[in-house]
Structures are given as structure tokens and as C-alpha cells.
Amino acid sequence: MQDYQYPLDTEWSTEEMVLVMNLWQALEDSYEKGIPAEKFLEAYNGFKTVVKSLGEERRLGRAFEKLSGYSLYKTVQEAKAHPDKKLKMKG
Numbered sequence: 001m002q003d004y005q006y007p008l009d010t011e012w013s014t015e016e017m018v019l020v021m022n023l024w025q026a027l028e029d030s031y032e033k034g035i036p037a038e039k040f041l042e043a044y045n046g047f048k049t050v051v052k053s054l055g056e057e058r059r060l061g062r063a064f065e066k067l068s069g070y071s072l073y074k075t076v077q078e079a080k081a082h083p084d085k086k087l088k089m090k091g
Contacts, residue, residue: 006021
């Protein structure tokens with residue numbers, strides 16, 4: 001895990017922040033050690049209950065990618081294409 005801050009919105013409730021942080025952690029795991037695609041998609045679905053707008057998702061995803069080098073978009077596409085496999089993204 002790198003030393004950077006997850007993109008969060010201070011107006012979210014604690015529960016919403018936990019759902020979003022779960023996605024960022026799953027995204028890190030998909031690059032750093034691998035994660036079942038199904039588990040990643042569960043975290044993504046939780047994230048989507050908080051961040052419903054595609055524009056907001058893209059903004060947050062780009063902010064996280066700028067900090068970490070990890071692409072939310074590419075990881076979601078890969079997980080959806082192979083939901084029954086282990087996700088191991090290459091950075």
C-alpha cells in the first residue's frame with residue numbers, strides 16, 4: 001500500500017465512506033496482489049450505491065489513478081469481462 005489519501009467526499013456518511021474506501025482497497029489489491037474479480041465487483045457495486053453519477057465516478061477514478069497509477073476503468077472492464085477469474089492487473 002502506498003502513502004496517499006483516497007479520494008473521498010466529506011459530505012458522505014461514515015457508511016458511505018467505508019463503501020468507497022472498500023473499492024479503493026480492492027483496486028489496490030487488484031494491482032498489488034490479485035483479487036477474485038467477483039470480490040472486486042462486490043466492492044464496485046457498493047461504491048456505485050454511493051457514487052451514482054458516471055461523471056463523478058470518472059472524476060474520482062481519475063483522481064485515484066493520478067495518485068496511485070491504478071485505473072478504476074480498466075479494472076472494472078477486466079472484472080466484468082472475466083467475473084469468475086482472479087484479477088491481477090499490471091501497472
